Amino acid sequence: xxxxxxxxxxxxxxxxxxxxxxxxxxxxxxxxxxxxxxxxxxxxxxxxxxxxxxxxxxxxxxxxxxxxxxxxxxxxxxxxxxxxxxxxxxxxxxxxxxxxxxxxxxxxxxxxxxxxxxxxxxxxxxxxxxxxxxxxxxxxxxxxxxxxxxxxxxxxxxxxxxxxxxxxxxxxxxxxxxxxxxxxxxxxxxxxxxxxxxxxxxxxxxxxxxxxxxxxxxxxxxxxxxxxxxxxxxxxxxxxxxxxxxxxxxxxxxxxxxxxxxxxxxxxxxxxxxxxxxxxxxxxxxxxxxxxxxxxxxxxxxxxxxxxxxxxxxxxxxxxxxxxxxxxxxxxxxxxxxxxxxxxxxxxxxxxxxxxxxxxxxxxxxxxxxxxxxxxxxxxxxxxxxxxxxxxxxxxxxxxxxxxxx
Numbered sequence: 025x026x027x028x029x030x031x032x033x034x035x036x037x038x039x040x041x042x043x044x045x046x047x048x049x050x051x052x053x054x055x056x057x058x059x060x061x062x063x064x065x066x067x068x069x070x071x072x073x074x075x076x077x078x079x080x081x082x083x084x085x086x087x088x089x090x091x092x093x094x095x096x097x098x099x100x101x102x103x104x105x106x107x108x109x110x111x112x113x114x115x116x117x118x119x120x121x122x123x124x125x126x127x128x129x130x131x132x133x134x135x136x137x138x139x140x141x142x143x144x145x146x147x148x149x150x151x152x153x154x155x156x157x158x159x160x161x162x163x164x165x166x167x168x169x170x171x172x173x174x175x176x177x178x179x180x181x182x183x184x185x186x187x188x189x190x191x192x193x194x195x196x197x198x199x200x201x202x203x204x205x206x207x208x209x210x211x212x213x214x215x216x217x218x219x220x221x222x223x224x225x226x227x228x229x230x231x232x233x234x235x236x237x238x239x240x241x242x243x244x245x246x247x248x249x250x251x252x253x254x255x256x257x258x259x260x261x262x263x264x265x266x267x268x269x270x271x272x273x274x275x276x277x278x279x280x281x282x283x284x285x286x287x288x289x290x291x292x293x294x295x296x297x298x299x300x301x302x303x304x305x306x307x308x309x310x311x312x313x314x315x316x317x318x319x320x321x322x323x324x325x326x327x328x329x330x331x332x333x334x335x336x337x338x339x340x341x342x343x344x345x346x347x348x349x350x351x352x353x354x355x356x357x358x359x360x361x362x363x364x365x366x367x368x369x370x371x372x373x374x375x376x377x378x379x380x381x382x383x384x385x386x387x388x389x390x391x392x393x394x395x396x397x398x399x400x401x402x403x404x405x406x407x408x409x410x411x412x413x414x415x416x417x418x419x420x421x422x423x424x425x426x427x428x429x430x
Contacts, residue, residue, distance in 0.1 A: 135159035276325030
């Protein structure tokens with residue numbers, strides 16, 4: 025009996041993202057805590073900016089008609105500074121000393137910059153003419169009350185936070201952080217620093233996958249390590265559900281060996297399998313499914329396979345659950361090969377590589393000679409993955425390729 029064909033990477037990602045269509049609830053967070061979060065609703069300005077005509081330069085607030093012919097002598101009647109406006113109004117032949125950001129007094133229509141003046145005996149002498157409106161920032165130049173400036177789905181970075189503050193929002197509505205439960209499986213695993221038996225290894229995958237999830241905006245629940253028994257694995261699955269996990273990520277145990285119990289344990293707990301096994305290397309045994317509202321992402325046990333799958337599938341899933349409309353965008357970029365590569369088979373390859381320089385404005389990339397999926401050191405040394413499409417022909421140094429930064 026022949027196996028079903030392996031699912032293409034793009035199709036697998038589409039199914040993973042489809043499982044994130046239901047939006048998580050919104051919550052309000054303080055502006056200082058909103059970096060990296062995604063807006064749950066449109067946000068409109070609560071004020072006009074600037075709220076008054078303001079000076080863009082240090083100098084003098086004047087009437088342009090009074091300095092049409094220069095030199096012109098104007099009577100200095102006061103000062104306007106940021107936070108302390110001049111309370112009177114200008115009459116013809118008068119000037120007010122003004123500083124950047126200060127309100128422009130009534131009656132003035134232009135700013136005469138201080139470089140084009142001199143002062144003598146309580147008067148200012150205009151040495152240059154200016155047109156009306158010069159160096160005056162009109163009220164509402166940036167935005168006005170009610171303007172929708174930040175849209176639902178916007179990822180909040182430094183500039184967005186500054187804008188929200190200027191709009192007078194002390195808090196923002198953001199999508200709740202997705203809760204991602206991580207479960208490592210296998211009798212052979214111990215935590216770093218624990219006593220290691222003769223047939224055991226240190227569990228490492230969790231730390232990289234956790235970092236990717238948290239960087240993408242997730243709140244991570246560490247379920248620890250479950251041994252190779254249905255009782256242990258099923259108990260951990262129930263623990264993830266009880267904790268309200270939006271995503272359960274299992275690490276290892278999803279292949280076809282006698283000790284690979286994860287898929288069966290998940291099925292025993294009611295998982296509806298979406299797909300299993302995709303056409304990629306490393307990462308072929310990737311599994312996706314669902315138990316009620318909890319999405320399942322079963323990552324391979326080999327360290328590099330797990331980490332690459334976390335980058336390719338978990339990160340977009342977390343971003344999609346966070347409300348990011350660009351979660352599934354292609355993040356690869358053009359690059360130039362520094363060495364030859366052989367033809368590829370039916371799986372999409374992700375080759376660990378270093379960036380050795382640039383050529384014609386593109387990164388120059390060189391794949392490592394060894395690509396064993398158990399070798400973490402090479403992944404740590406790599407700055408990127410070279411993407412090789414299924415059935416790609418042999419490539420020569422100098423050919424274009426695509427890379428994904430890690």
